[in-house]
Amino acid sequence: MSKMATPTPEAKGLRQSMAWIHTWLGLLAGWILFAMFLTGTASYFRPEITQWMQPELRPATVSATQAAQTSVAYLQATSPDDEQWFIYLPDDRTAETRVFARPKPNPDAKATPTKRAAELKLDPATGVPLTARDTRGGEHFYRFHFQLQLPHPWGRWLAGLCAIFMLATSISGVITHKRIFVDFFTLRWGKGQRSWLDAHNVSAVLALPFHAMITYTGLITLVVMYMPWPIMANYQKPATFSAEAYGRDNEGEASGKAAPLAAIGPMMAAATREWQGGRPRTIIIRHPNDAAATVTLVQSGADQLNARSPSVTFSGASGARLSGSHRPGPAIATAGVMLGLHIGQYAGPVLRWTYFLLGLTGAAMVGTGLLLWTAKRRKPGTKPFFGFHIVERLNIATIACLPTGMAAYLLANRLIPVDISGRAGMEVSAMFWTWFGLATLSVMRPVARAWPEMLMVSAGAFAALPIVNMATTQRGFFASLMAGDGLFIAFDLVMVAMAALLGFGAWKAGQVKAKKAPTRRRAVSPSVQQQVREVVDAA
Amino acid sequence: MPLEPGLIGYAAFASLALVIKKHRPAPPLPAMPSPQVARVMGWMLLIVSAINAMLRFGPAIGVVAWIGQLCIAGAVFVLCLAWQPRMALAAAIPALVLAAGLSLA
Numbered sequence: 258m259s260k261m262a263t264p265t266p267e268a269k270g271l272r273q274s275m276a277w278i279h280t281w282l283g284l285l286a287g288w289i290l291f292a293m294f295l296t297g298t299a300s301y302f303r304p305e306i307t308q309w310m311q312p313e314l315r316p317a318t319v320s321a322t323q324a325a326q327t328s329v330a331y332l333q334a335t336s337p338d339d340e341q342w343f344i345y346l347p348d349d350r351t352a353e354t355r356v357f358a359r360p361k362p363n364p365d366a367k368a369t370p371t372k373r374a375a376e377l378k379l380d381p382a383t384g385v386p387l388t389a390r391d392t393r394g395g396e397h398f399y400r401f402h403f404q405l406q407l408p409h410p411w412g413r414w415l416a417g418l419c420a421i422f423m424l425a426t427s428i429s430g431v432i433t434h435k436r437i438f439v440d441f442f443t444l445r446w447g448k449g450q451r452s453w454l455d456a457h458n459v460s461a462v463l464a465l466p467f468h469a470m471i472t473y474t475g476l477i478t479l480v481v482m483y484m485p486w487p488i489m490a491n492y493q494k495p496a497t498f499s500a501e502a503y504g505r506d507n508e509g510e511a512s513g514k515a516a517p518l519a520a521i522g523p524m525m526a527a528a529t530r531e532w533q534g535g536r537p538r539t540i541i542i543r544h545p546n547d548a549a550a551t552v553t554l555v556q557s558g559a560d561q562l563n564a565r566s567p568s569v570t571f572s573g574a575s576g577a578r579l580s581g582s583h584r585p586g587p588a589i590a591t592a593g594v595m596l597g598l599h600i601g602q603y604a605g606p607v608l609r610w611t612y613f614l615l616g617l618t619g620a621a622m623v624g625t626g627l628l629l630w631t632a633k634r635r636k637p638g639t640k641p642f643f644g645f646h647i648v649e650r651l652n653i654a655t656i657a658c659l660p661t662g663m664a665a666y667l668l669a670n671r672l673i674p675v676d677i678s679g680r681a682g683m684e685v686s687a688m689f690w691t692w693f694g695l696a697t698l699s700v701m702r703p704v705a706r707a708w709p710e711m712l713m714v715s716a717g718a719f720a721a722l723p724i725v726n727m728a729t730t731q732r733g734f735f736a737s738l739m740a741g742d743g744l745f746i747a748f749d750l751v752m753v754a755m756a757a758l759l760g761f762g763a764w765k766a767g768q769v770k771a772k773k774a775p776t777r778r779r780a781v782s783p784s785v786q787q788q789v790r791e792v793v794d795a796a
Numbered sequence: 797m798p799l800e801p802g803l804i805g806y807a808a809f810a811s812l813a814l815v816i817k818k819h820r821p822a823p824p825l826p827a828m829p830s831p832q833v834a835r836v837m838g839w840m841l842l843i844v845s846a847i848n849a850m851l852r853f854g855p856a857i858g859v860v861a862w863i864g865q866l867c868i869a870g871a872v873f874v875l876c877l878a879w880q881p882r883m884a885l886a887a888a889i890p891a892l893v894l895a896a897g898l899s900l901a
Contacts, residue, residue, distance in 0.1 A: 442813045444878040463870040466863045562856050598860065607798055608857070611864040618871055 275429040286422035298616025307394030327384030460622040474599035504583035516548040519576035565593035654696030657711035662692030664718035712763035720756035802865030803895035804845035810888035811838035
């Protein structure tokens with residue numbers, strides 16, 4: 258940075274071209290990035306959101322071993338002849354066991370393929386199937402974050418393109434920013450464009466390690482999709498690559514000889530010993546009740562930075578340890594840690610909240626950047642050009658209306674009847690209809706009114722959530738407080754905090770527009786002109 | 797709750813802000829360090845915060861937790877500094893006391 262500060266002509270040229278890149282790439286990707294940041298931030302609480310969206314599920318907490326035993330017993334009773342069982346054990350963040358059974362392929366090739374059985378939720382204590390309202394839960398925000406509700410593979414491509422733009426704007430932003438250290442703590446309120454620049458700088462610079470990490474690791478997560486050529490050049494089939502990189506799955510055939518499945522408890526204990534206290538999260542049982550049955554235990558991602566968890570395989574008949582997952586090479590281990598850093602599944606409560614707040618900082622950085630673009634180009638007394646209107650409207654549609662859409666998704670979960678069919682899809686539709694509907698409505702209002710109004714609507718939607726939750730479930734705020742239900746208490750508090758934040762934004766937006774005329778007149782005074790020159794310089 | 801890295805980080809940023817002339821409050825705060833002392837103090841506190849994070853979270857996750865909590869502490873400090881500069885700077889003392897309390901608890 259200090260090298261960049263030397264006022265040679267070349268340096269100035271570099272900074273100007275970087276400023277151009279920063280401005281235009283940032284603008285192009287900004288709206289999608291804002292949505293990606295906001296939904297990605299929510300995704301740090303993916304299991305919690307899912308729990309909140311199925312309030313009728315309140316299974317008692319039992320040990321993982323008991324949950325494994327009850328779910329194996331359930332699968333033995335319902336589908337003992339299946340090819341494969343998948344069991345996802347409950348943990349600190351998921352209350353119920355999820356099971357999924359894959360039947361044997363029909364030997365008659367012409368027969369219609371057997372329909373995939375749906376995933377079931379079981380009570381960990383008893384192994385009895387649980388029924389709850391159909392919802393996509395936190396999974397929806399998570400999927401939207403990188404698939405953008407577009408058909409495969411376009412969503413992922415678009416998300417990747419935006420991430421590349423984000424990476425480019427991060428680097429060009431650092432080069433453009435002349436006074437990173439001098440202005441490190443500088444945030445001045447109520448000074449129009451100067452304030453937006455300060456807010457953009459502060460949210461970007463203070464959380465720069467997070468922004469750089471999250472953008473880069475996000476890209477790396479899908480790198481095999483974005484850049485398939487190294488693998489294509491070196492491997493005949495991509496499957497060969499994954500087998501070499503991640504180790505081969507145990508694809509052993511069934512022997513056809515029946516043998517009872519060994520007890521799961523001792524295998525779990527053995528795996529935990531092998532992982533030095535790491536807990537198993539997923540159990541995969543191949544060919545249950547066959548002499549060649551295998552039981553693979555996969556370690557929980559909550560115990561380690563690397564998101565690709567090791568596994569250990571036991572013989573289903575004897576319970577003896579057969580093999581452990583092969584130790585990943587340095588490249589795969591690095592990729593796993595990068596993925597782990599991005600999704601933060603390893604993070605305990607404190608670190609998870611840190612991630613959440615950092616994600617909000619990211620959304621703030623993108624949002625203030627978008628607002629800065631318009632603030633810089635708003636010339637008093639002149640008619641703004643056409644593109645300016647588009648940017649201004651898209652800013653309102655994204656920054657002020659998307660939060661309402663997300664709140665509408667949660668509200669729809671409480672308001673759509675529990676047993677209606679297709680309700681999970683209706684919840685998702687509620688988010689987009691609300692978002693785009695309000696965005697359309699906002700176009701019909703003057704800009705000065707649209708900002709406070711739309712922000713007020715979103716504040717209202719978030720404020721309504723605790724009330725609607727109290728009215729439609731047994732788990733309202735006071736009931737949760739009495740029951741010591743931390744998740745539901747925290748959820749309500751976060752909703753109120755979001756409402757307060759958006760309400761504050763609405764109030765400020767209303768104020769700014771109200772005293773617009775005096776600020777404009779002041780802008781003619783020399784000292785402010787000086788400031789403006791400073792701003793133009795810095796940006 | 798292992799919040800000490802962030803709390804110490806807050807105090808570190810408050811110290812480092814006192815190095816910059818425009819952030820030094822006009823009637824000085826009681827017992828306000830000089831810019832030179834504030835700079836040394838700020839960097840020392842950052843190191844202490846790093847050590848604390850390593851001890852609390854282990855080396856691998858400690859680095860992540862340290863940087864993450866520093867980022868949040870910095871953002872909180874700047875917001876407070878813009879709103880109530882004197883209070884924001886003075887809050888470094890209670891932040892340190894709280895951090896000491898948490899690490900003993």
